[in-house]
Amino acid sequence: MERIIILDFGSQVTQVIGRRVRELDVYCEIYPFNKFPFADPEAKTIPEDVKGLILSGSPFSVRDANSPKVDLGDFEGKLPILGICYGAQYIAHTQGGAVEASNTREYGRAELTVAEENEPVFKDIPKTSQVWMSHGDSITKLPEGAVLIASTPTVRNAAYKIAEKNIYAFQFHPEVFHTAYGGTMLRNFVKGVCLCKGDWTTESFIEATVKDLKAKLGDDEVILGLSGGVDSSVAAVLLNKAIGQRLHCIFVDNGLLRKNEFEDVLEQYKDMGLNVIGVRAADRFMEALKGISEPEGKRKAIGRTFIEVFDAEAQKIKNAKWLAQGTIYPDVIESSSVKGPSATIKSHHNVGGLPEKMNLKIVEPLHSLFKDEVRRTGRALGIKRELISRHPFPGPGLGIRVLGEVTKEKLDILKEADHIFISNLRTYMTELPPASNGFAAEEADLSPVFAPSSGKRLIPLYDAIWQAGTILLPVRSVGVMGDERTYEYTIALRAVVSNDGMTADWVHIPYEFLAKVSNEIINKVKGVNRVCYDISSKPPATIEWE
Numbered sequence: 001m002e003r004i005i006i007l008d009f010g011s012q013v014t015q016v017i018g019r020r021v022r023e024l025d026v027y028c029e030i031y032p033f034n035k036f037p038f039a040d041p042e043a044k045t046i047p048e049d050v051k052g053l054i055l056s057g058s059p060f061s062v063r064d065a066n067s068p069k070v071d072l073g074d075f076e077g078k079l080p081i082l083g084i085c086y087g088a089q090y091i092a093h094t095q096g097g098a099v100e101a102s103n104t105r106e107y108g109r110a111e112l113t114v115a116e117e118n119e120p121v122f123k124d125i126p127k128t129s130q131v132w133m134s135h136g137d138s139i140t141k142l143p144e145g146a147v148l149i150a151s152t153p154t155v156r157n158a159a160y161k162i163a164e165k166n167i168y169a170f171q172f173h174p175e176v177f178h179t180a181y182g183g184t185m186l187r188n189f190v191k192g193v194c195l196c197k198g199d200w201t202t203e204s205f206i207e208a209t210v211k212d213l214k215a216k217l218g219d220d221e222v223i224l225g226l227s228g229g230v231d232s233s234v235a236a237v238l239l240n241k242a243i244g245q246r247l248h249c250i251f252v253d254n255g256l257l258r259k260n261e262f263e264d265v266l267e268q269y270k271d272m273g274l275n276v277i278g279v280r281a282a283d284r285f286m287e288a289l290k291g292i293s294e295p296e297g298k299r300k301a302i303g304r305t306f307i308e309v310f311d312a313e314a315q316k317i318k319n320a321k322w323l324a325q326g327t328i329y330p331d332v333i334e335s336s337s338v339k340g341p342s343a344t345i346k347s348h349h350n351v352g353g354l355p356e357k358m359n360l361k362i363v364e365p366l367h368s369l370f371k372d373e374v375r376r377t378g379r380a381l382g383i384k385r386e387l388i389s390r391h392p393f394p395g396p397g398l399g400i401r402v403l404g405e406v407t408k409e410k411l412d413i414l415k416e417a418d419h420i421f422i423s424n425l426r427t428y429m430t431e432l433p434p435a436s437n438g439f440a441a442e443e444a445d446l447s448p449v450f451a452p453s454s455g456k457r458l459i460p461l462y463d464a465i466w467q468a469g470t471i472l473l474p475v476r477s478v479g480v481m482g483d484e485r486t487y488e489y490t491i492a493l494r495a496v497v498s499n500d501g502m503t504a505d506w507v508h509i510p511y512e513f514l515a516k517v518s519n520e521i522i523n524k525v526k527g528v529n530r531v532c533y534d535i536s537s538k539p540p541a542t543i544e545w546e
């Protein structure tokens with residue numbers, strides 16, 4: 001095992017650095033800058049499997065009194081180091097160079113010219129190429145012993161190295177898509193400088209995890225809550241591979257899932273050989289939601305009822321010692337991040353009280369994986385593409401998409417409308433969008449269909465979208481149908497693209513598609529006479545309406 005450590009100074013894109021390193025089949029971990037990342041903080045010993053260190057960017061200036069600081073002496077000369085943006089400035093600032101405020105904040109594309117043809121970190125990169133800059137300060141004097149290795153027309157010290165300490169520093173961001181050869185630069189650092197072999201693959205992850213789970217769980221019984229989503233499903237299959245039928249999965253029908261979803265997904269789980277108990281509890285959830293119209297109140301009622309139903313079912317499983325959860329790496333980073341648990345997202349830990357209540361030990365087989373790695377792992381484990389590529393769906397489900405108080409009537413209307421929208425997204429074919437970050441893996445995940453007539457590569461519109469759904473507005477408006485006046489509900493359609501749900505943009509869905517869906521909903525779903533499309537981005541809106 002070999003790993004790269006990324007120290008996070010609070011940049012928006014630190015996680016992207018992690019994903020890029022993982023794409024090189026090299027395992028990496030992200031830690032807040034203010035914590036020595038290894039077990040032995042006193043002796044400051046660096047474990048042998050750690051092959052290199054990357055310092056991230058930051059919203060701070062190194063000149064700020066309260067800027068994030070790290071003792072580079074702990075790592076210098078012991079590991080190859082790459083500083084990115086703030087990281088590059090921090091190295092300059094602390095090693096005898098100078099960083100000064102520049103008159104203009106430089107943000108955007110720039111043309112990088114490599115100074116030295118044989119520089120290993122720029123191997124296989126043209127003499128000039130596009131990079132992405134985002135900084136206010138500039139490095140005006142290089143640190144002691146540093147050599148300039150690349151410049152742009154406006155930023156002379158765009159990249160430097162301190163050869164005897166094996167330190168590299170880039171003022172630009174190699175991790176973002178707009179840096180044309182960013183992936184190659186990171187490969188050169190990780191494989192050429194840190195000498196990582198790159199043997200961390202999906203297959204090796206599965207093999208190692210199954211072995212670990214076997215050792216950790218022994219003959220114990222384990223309980224896992226399935227949600228129908230990607231994370232819990234992949235966690236279940238991985239555990240099933242390790243301990244077989246000693247994994248007891250519980251899948252609760254809260255009545256707030258999509259049309260036919262409970263039955264369909266339960267069937268798929270059984271086909272996958274999982275030992276799964278389906279619990280029908282829709283009535284209990286409806287009862288709990290009665291009279292509540294405020295969003296957080298609804299979330300709490302749903303969360304509480306879930307815990308009660310799940311706990312009652314779990315009590316029936318004798319000798320259970322473990323609760324398995326589908327926690328993934330972004331959740332882990334989030335809860336220990338520099339900024340602290342983010343204030344920008346709603347509490348997603350709807351069942352946060354569950355582990356304490358049940359008095360079980362926690363096992364989280366996916367805690368080191370990013371979302372795209374979870375999907376890849378799922379595919380390698382033979383889970384159907386249909387399940388793997390499902391959009392995220394909130395725990396409280398349609399309960400927060402019927403705005404205001406949830407009634408059976410409104411819920412039924414919403415289920416029908418949602419079904420029409422989602423089915424059409426699955427059948428409507430669209431041109432493969434340019435990969436959002438230019439890296440091939442994501443594109444391959446979409447498995448496009450080649451349309452010989454047009455020469456275009458097509459995918460279902462559903463797959464070009466990060467998340468989609470319908471919302472039932474709690475107001476009625478006037479319409480006319482045949483000769484009759486109607487007074488019915490409005491359905492809003494929502495479709496967004498996003499990387500992680502923290503920010504999102506509305507999808508520019510073709511008009512003809514919107515027309516078809518609107519027609520079908522108004523004609524087929526009784527109780528709806530108007531359809532709108534939500535064209536708000538996050539921020540300032542959120543993905544869900546409640």
Ligand code: XMP
Pocket residue numbers: 299345346347348349350392393394395396467501502538541542543544545546
């Ligand atoms: P927002 O609405 O905050 O949503 O922009 C961001 C992402 O989180 C999902 N979401 C939830 N997921 N429980 C969940 O499990 C919740 O209470 C919850 N609220 C929002 C939302 O669907 C989107 O993917």
